Amino acid sequence: MNLLVLNLLLALAWMGFNADFSLGGFTAGFVLGHGVLWLGRPLYPTQRYFRVFWGSLGYFLWLLKEIVTSSLKVAASVLGFGEKVQPAVIAIPLDARTDLEITLLACSITLTPGTLTLDVAPDRKHLYVHAMFGGDAAALCAETKDSMERRILEVLR
Amino acid sequence: MLDQIAQAIVGILAVAGAFFCLVAALGVVRLPDALTRMHASSKAGTLGCGLVLLAVAIFFPGLDVVARVVAAILFLLLTTPVAAHMIGRAAYASGESPAAGTVRDDLADGPDNPRRRLLDKAGGR
Numbered sequence: 001m002n003l004l005v006l007n008l009l010l011a012l013a014w015m016g017f018n019a020d021f022s023l024g025g026f027t028a029g030f031v032l033g034h035g036v037l038w039l040g041r042p043l044y045p046t047q048r049y050f051r052v053f054w055g056s057l058g059y060f061l062w063l064l065k066e067i068v069t070s071s072l073k074v075a076a077s078v079l080g081f082g083e084k085v086q087p088a089v090i091a092i093p094l095d096a097r098t099d100l101e102i103t104l105l106a107c108s109i110t111l112t113p114g115t116l117t118l119d120v121a122p123d124r125k126h127l128y129v130h131a132m133f134g135g136d137a138a139a140l141c142a143e144t145k146d147s148m149e150r151r152i153l154e155v156l157r
Numbered sequence: 158m159l160d161q162i163a164q165a166i167v168g169i170l171a172v173a174g175a176f177f178c179l180v181a182a183l184g185v186v187r188l189p190d191a192l193t194r195m196h197a198s199s200k201a202g203t204l205g206c207g208l209v210l211l212a213v214a215i216f217f218p219g220l221d222v223v224a225r226v227v228a229a230i231l232f233l234l235l236t237t238p239v240a241a242h243m244i245g246r247a248a249y250a251s252g253e254s255p256a257a258g259t260v261r262d263d264l265a266d267g268p269d270n271p272r273r274r275l276l277d278k279a280g281g282r
Contacts (some may be wrong), residue, residue, distance in 0.1 A: 021221050071177060071204045078184040078197055087193050089249075091263035110238035113200035116192065116245050117238070118264065119271055128264050130245060132196045137261055 005051035007033045055155035062151065066112045074113040074132065075151025091126045092141050095149060100123060102127070104152050109144065167212045174208030177201045191248040197222055199241040250275050 007030060014029025015021050038050060063136030065092055088108055096102045102124065106117040119128040179254020207230050214226040250263070250271040253267050 023223065067200070067204060070200055074184070074196055074201060075177065075180040078180050078187060078201075085188065085193060087190070089264045090261065107238040110241050111200070111203070111234065113196055113204075116195055116199075116272040117242050118192075118245050118249055119203065122274075130192050130249075132193055134261060 002115060003037055003047055003107065004053070007031075007037055007049075010036065011150060014050075052155060059091070059151050059155055063108055063111065066148075070113045070115075077132070083133050085132055086135040088131050088137060090129050090131055090134055090137045091121075092129055092144055094127055095124060095145070097154060098156075102154055104156075105149055108152070110150055112148075115140075117146070163215060164197060167216045170208050170212035174205045174210075176211065177205030177208065178281070181269060192245055195241055195245050195248070197238055203237050246271055 010033030011026055011029035014032060015025045018025055034053075041047075041050070073082065077085055094102065094105075096105050102120060106120065107128060109115050109117045109127070114132045116130040117127060117137075118130050120126075121128070129144070131137075134140060178201070181198050181201035184201060185194050188194045188197055210226045210229055214223050252272055
């Protein structure tokens, strides 16, 4: 993650050289610095910066899309058309192990409407999720594991 | 021309945000129990606030406003799940929810039930 500091310093240097301390100046400096560091990838073979950076950006955009689509689903249900509300508490087995992985997964589940993380099992083997449309527990469990958890673990591991 | 397009986008975003806030309020009234109400209030509210904030950022395109909008949306996304998690867990542990009509409850009979853990802790002291 030292490359992130280096990238920020390059952006700062760019802002200094241009005497342009604005959002545009920072963005230009950051993009240029990112490109320069990317060209020098063979110099730091063990780094994970580029994968983590682009992975997190991609994950953030995917999460935004999920929030919008499932908000529409919840809104339709609240207004009386759309899927029938079938609340359920579902145990989802965890592949995530570290604090960061579990926290990110729990927060992502809570952020997408329709699902709400209630509790983490004390032995960290399960996540207890309250779902608004829990009619098909197995499908919901598989969907969370296949899309959300897989994406988080791909970025972090 | 560009100005009018920006105005139209601001209008659409503001109305969409207000719509999601209205749905959140309706959901709190219409849904059956505390946990399902959390779904409507915390989440639809986040999206509603986010959309209205975006509209503000486009309407006042200065750096100071945009920076504050970005910070506000970021902290909304960071704090909402933590609060929702704590309120939901407290609602479950207090025995309030889940209401009738719940199709499945993996937490009720297991050893991980927060209500039971709370009672054990209180009894053990």
